Amino acid sequence: MRRTLRVHGRRTAATVTLALALTATAPQPARAEPGTLTEVHAELERLYHDAEVATNKYDAADEKVTEQERRVRSLRSRIEAAETRLGRLTSLAGAAARAQYRGDSLPAEMQFALSDNPERALDNASLARQAQQATQGVLTALGATRKDLGARTDEASAELKRLRASRSARDTERHSIERHIADAKELESRLEKKEVARLAALEKKEADDAQAAWVGTGILDKVGTAATPAGRKAIAFATRQLGKPYVWGAEGPDSFDCSGLTSQAWLAAGHPIPRTSEEQWRRLKHVPIEAMRPGDLVIYFADASHVALYIGDGKIIQAPRPGRWVYVSPAASMEILGVVRPDA
Known part of the structure; x- marks a missing residue:
């Protein structure tokens, strides 16, 4: 959203x-x-x-x-x-x-x-x-x-x-x-x-x-640029899903909703995480935005209703909403609530 x-x-x-x-x-x-x-x-x-x-x-x-x-x-x-x-x-x-x-x-x-x-x-x-x-x-x-x-x-x-x-x-x-x-x-x-x-x-x-x-603000001069091995696997999985449609409640393999994409990406990386963006925000380790690195999850809006995978260079991969598809977009194009790290 x-x-x-x-x-x-x-x-x-x-x-x-x-x-x-x-x-x-x-x-x-x-x-x-x-x-x-x-x-x-x-x-x-x-x-x-x-x-x-x-x-x-x-x-x-x-x-x-x-x-x-x-x-x-x-x-x-x-x-x-x-x-x-x-x-x-x-x-x-x-x-x-x-x-x-x-x-x-x-x-x-x-x-x-x-x-x-x-x-x-x-x-x-x-x-x-x-x-x-x-x-x-x-x-x-x-x-x-x-x-x-x-x-x-x-x-x-x-x-x-x-x-x-x-x-x-x-x-x-x-x-x-x-x-x-x-x-x-x-x-x-x-x-x-x-x-x-x-x-x-x-x-x-x-x-x-x-x-x-x-x-x-100079934020990109502070954030990390190197993903962990697990983070690279999560990004590789999400990258393979580019172009697939958003479908609410879907977690692959042919379509995804926002948290379906992030949870499956990290499952593919060997780190099972909660299914929903709200639970990902509640249960995963919070890290400061300036300390985030590729592979981390960016949580959006005050109600934690949306999530995307940070891939570096100020960009994310996300499944945005019905009628759209999995794509790369600017990380700050939505209201950022915070960042969580699945492999902390």
Whole structure:
């Protein structure tokens, strides 16, 4: 998402016609229809930003379900391993008990009395008794472990059920995303070709101006220029995705949303990170902007609703919004919240 333009344009015949057409064909809106080209752009930015915020919520709910599914699978695997070992030791203990019942192993007192070597018989009896006690101790501990794992698995399964229900409830977010995107596309579809070109020019001008102001602070003389080996892998992955379309909720291989791209880039580099830009901002190590290096993630807007991969020379690779594709753009073309480092 790009921030709202602050360039004030003239009210043209096309945009007046647009406003009248929107008013005539749509129910009475809660907010005034955009009139000037700048207002149209601002409304588009609002719609796409709201869609991205909703996408983050949707992705976060999905990630929680995925993580809980992994936890339940892990617990069930541990239960199976405990049951296998418990069964094996129980079988061995049973075999030992049957052998003793058959007389293969006499009580220690009888072995001592009948043996030609009483000292050896005493040692054997002591070792047998210690083995039996040790086996019983392991069986008791394994039984307790199995019971604990069972209880934890039941709790985890119940939580997974709750999270799945919560994810289903997130259909409201899905509908919200689709509504915002549909409204934005409808608004864009009413623009004439020359207005679309002017919007693109205004957007580029704001991006260039913001970048020039940022570079003018001397920031690029301070930031790092060398990526770590993992950072280079993340950049290489993101570079291979250039030109692929933005699709909300997507994390490859054919399309991405903003955090889908960054999370998959760092997964390819061997560093799994949170799925959403909000969680990337919350859970990864923060670094000062002047200390960032290629491979770091740049988080945008006060609500951390957008993220991109810094590739050096003041540039980022990002998946911007619906209708766009993964591309290289100026790092300061949007409102920077901060920088995080996945491989700190």
